[in-house]
Amino acid sequence: MYKRKPDGWLKHVDFIILDLLSMHLAFVIAFVIRQGAALPYADSFYRNIAIVLSLLYLVVIFLTQSHKGIMRRGYYKELVASVKHVTYIVGLLLCYLFFTQTSKNYSRIIFLIMWVIQIGLTYLFRILWKERIKRLSESGEGHRSLLLLTTSERAQKVIKTMKDNNYEYLKFAGVGILDKDICGREIEGVSVVANVDNVLNWIKQNWVDEVFIEMSTEMQDAVISQRLVDSCMEMGITVHRKLAKNIINSRNQSIETLAGYTVLSTSGVNMVTxxxxxxxxxxxxxxxxxxxxxxxxxxxxxxxxxxxxxxxxxxxxxxxxxxxxxxxxxxxxxxxxxxxxxxxxxxxxxxxxxxxxxxxxxxxxxxxxxxxxxxxxxxxxxxxxxxxxxxxxxxxxxxxxxxxxxxxxxxxxxxxxxxxxxxxxxxxxxxxxxxxxxxxxxxxxxxxxxxxxxxxxxxxxxxxxxxxxxxxxxx
Structure with a gap:
């Protein structure tokens, strides 16, 4: 089965879970600091407000798309984004308490302490998780193995663009340069492993999950044979092509984004979400x-x-x-x-x-x-x-x-x-x-x-x- 890349908020489900954890952890710490008691979930009032907080959190991420572009944000921009994200949640909570006339049941100091702690935890968890993703991207551990097929003129730019946008856990298996034979060299730290004559052989002998073909439409038509694409599909390997035209009659096709590029993905296996x-x-x-x-x-x-x-x-x-x-x-x-x-x-x-x-x-x-x-x-x-x-x-x-x-x-x-x-x-x-x-x-x-x-x-x-x-x- 080929895993289709998620769009929208599902793309960042890891950050969504981390932010939810940081919110509840901040809630617990604030409660203990103020009340000096056990977990807030033992109190029926605070247990109910914890559920409300979770629902408000979901509302905020759907309305503000606070995780959009998260991997491209630097330290300062991430701090600003974290402050906004937490402030929206706490602000909506105060509105909820006001309109339901239940604010008298809760300590406002707890929510103030929670706001401060949650900003710190949200920012810290996001930064640490982004660093982990970057380390995994560099090591290739747990990633999908991708072979890039392009030309000598475009290779450097394509590899750099993909690395800068690599939130999708891709590991370069190598790059195939199809307009000349420069096997053995490196481009942006990625080895040139194949040319137009031996690329299919190389794919058959190595671990490759996906192939990305990035070149002009004219070059694709001149260099990429239908046999290469058909052979990859026959082996169960997904082929991505820089969006140009529908090249294969297949029910298992979808238009997706791949590390900053819009591609037409064609798979010989069932596509799942x-x-x-x-x-x-x-x-x-x-x-x-x-x-x-x-x-x-x-x-x-x-x-x-x-x-x-x-x-x-x-x-x-x-x-x-x-x-x-x-x-x-x-x-x-x-x-x-x-x-x-x-x-x-x-x-x-x-x-x-x-x-x-x-x-x-x-x-x-x-x-x-x-x-x-x-x-x-x-x-x-x-x-x-x-x-x-x-x-x-x-x-x-x-x-x-x-x-x-x-x-x-x-x-x-x-x-x-x-x-x-x-x-x-x-x-x-x-x-x-x-x-x-x-x-x-x-x-x-x-x-x-x-x-x-x-x-x-x-x-x-x-x-x-x-x-x-x-x-x-x-x-």
Whole structure:
């Protein structure tokens, strides 16, 4: 799935939450200073006014758009903006108390102290959070990996503009200069990694979430082949083009802003909103937390059996390929002997799967007894809840391939990982347990990606539980 960039106030939901926290913290501190008592929420009058404050806060951010352009504001302008923001809230609160004739129930000194403290906290939290965003932007941690395709004449200006407006957590994977070959050089600190001849090859071999094509319409028509755009879409990579004209007939298109540029975004996968991804992540966190507790309990019972049957680590860790080629370590309870990976090469001739996955009914690498049991009951998958909690995986998605499988993928296979990999997914619960053709797996995974919804996720999770209870896990 491709996450559409939020517009309006949702773009700054992090600052909205921080400002809300600073307001309530200031309210609590002011109450304690004045009353010398416990939390104000224990008092029914002040508990009610806390709710009113929260509602007034929402009114202020909607009416004043106080977070608009927040990343471009310097220290002084941010101080002025913070004073205005807090003053509007406290001013509306005083108006509310006046018109409802309830001011006699509250201490005005508390609101005065709160006003002063809230200005300080709001300003401090905003400055610290902006510094954190800038550090993350420089390090690339947690960012989307973007390849810029442009010309030698425009590259410096484009990169500088994008860096100055980079609130959208972008990390440059590199820049492709398409009018000449200057690979190996740097422009504004970004490496030139490709030219017009090898750009598609470079994308296939590296971690790229998105591609941004920035050049004149004439240059795009002359240099950018439709094959390049189609190939990126086939791999599940989103292509942004500086807005010129509708270049592809696709339902998954939208006009967006990207680091200061207006672009036409075209994706080969389902486009979702920030709110949808937020709630999906909340479900993942809740499920991951419960799953980790369950994993800890199960560990106490299965760990001794695994160690007795095959001395060595209880957990099996392996590098897998995640969303759009990003590598991560997946964790499982070890169900195979220690030399399983080495023996896999010897058993490839007996692989029952057509394509790029390995499957064998009576795999001799599985630990006798306990190994078969934890695989049949899917207990071996439980440690992956830690991957879900970390954000490497989702509860529902597509299964992450090994490195050797990934290297053999054709373009359309890569779409499987245009989303976060999951513990369970469409093909695992499809009722087609004996699939031996990898293309069928790809077909089902693609169906999930193109038709994703919360309803579908819940349905897959419920089916997964039923399958596990019936003991129809992996062989």
């Amino acid at each position: 920030t709110k949808q991804l937020f709630f999906k992540r909340i479900i993942d966190i809740c499920g991951g937390f419960v799953g980790c507790i369950l994993t800890g309990i199960v560990f106490l019972f299965v760990a001794p059996y695994i160690y007795v049957k095959s001395p060595g680590p209880i957990f099996f860790a392996q590098v897998r390929v995640g969303k759009n080629g990003k590598l991560f370590k997946i964790y499982k309870f070890r169900s195979m002997y220690m030399d399983a990976e080495e023996r896999k090469k010897e058993l490839m001739a007996q692989n029952e799967m057509q394509g790029f996955m390995f499957k064998m009914e009576n795999d001799p690498r599985i630990i006798k007894g306990i190994g078969s049991f934890i695989r049949k009951t899917s207990i071996d998958e439980l440690p992956q809840f830690w991957n879900v909690l970390k954000g490497d995986m989702s509860l529902v998605g597509t299964r992450p391939p090994t490195l050797d499988e990934w290297e053999q993928y054709e373009l359309h296979h890569r779409k499987r990982l245009a989303i976060k990999p999951g513990i369970t997914g469409m093909w695992q619960v499809s009722g087609r347990n004996n699939i031996t053709d990898f293309e069928e797996v790809v077909e089902l995974d693609t169906k999930y990606i193109l038709n994703w919804s919360f309803k579908l996720d819940i349905l897959i999770l419920l089916k997964t539980v039923l399958i596990v209870l019936k003991g129809r896990g992996a062989a």
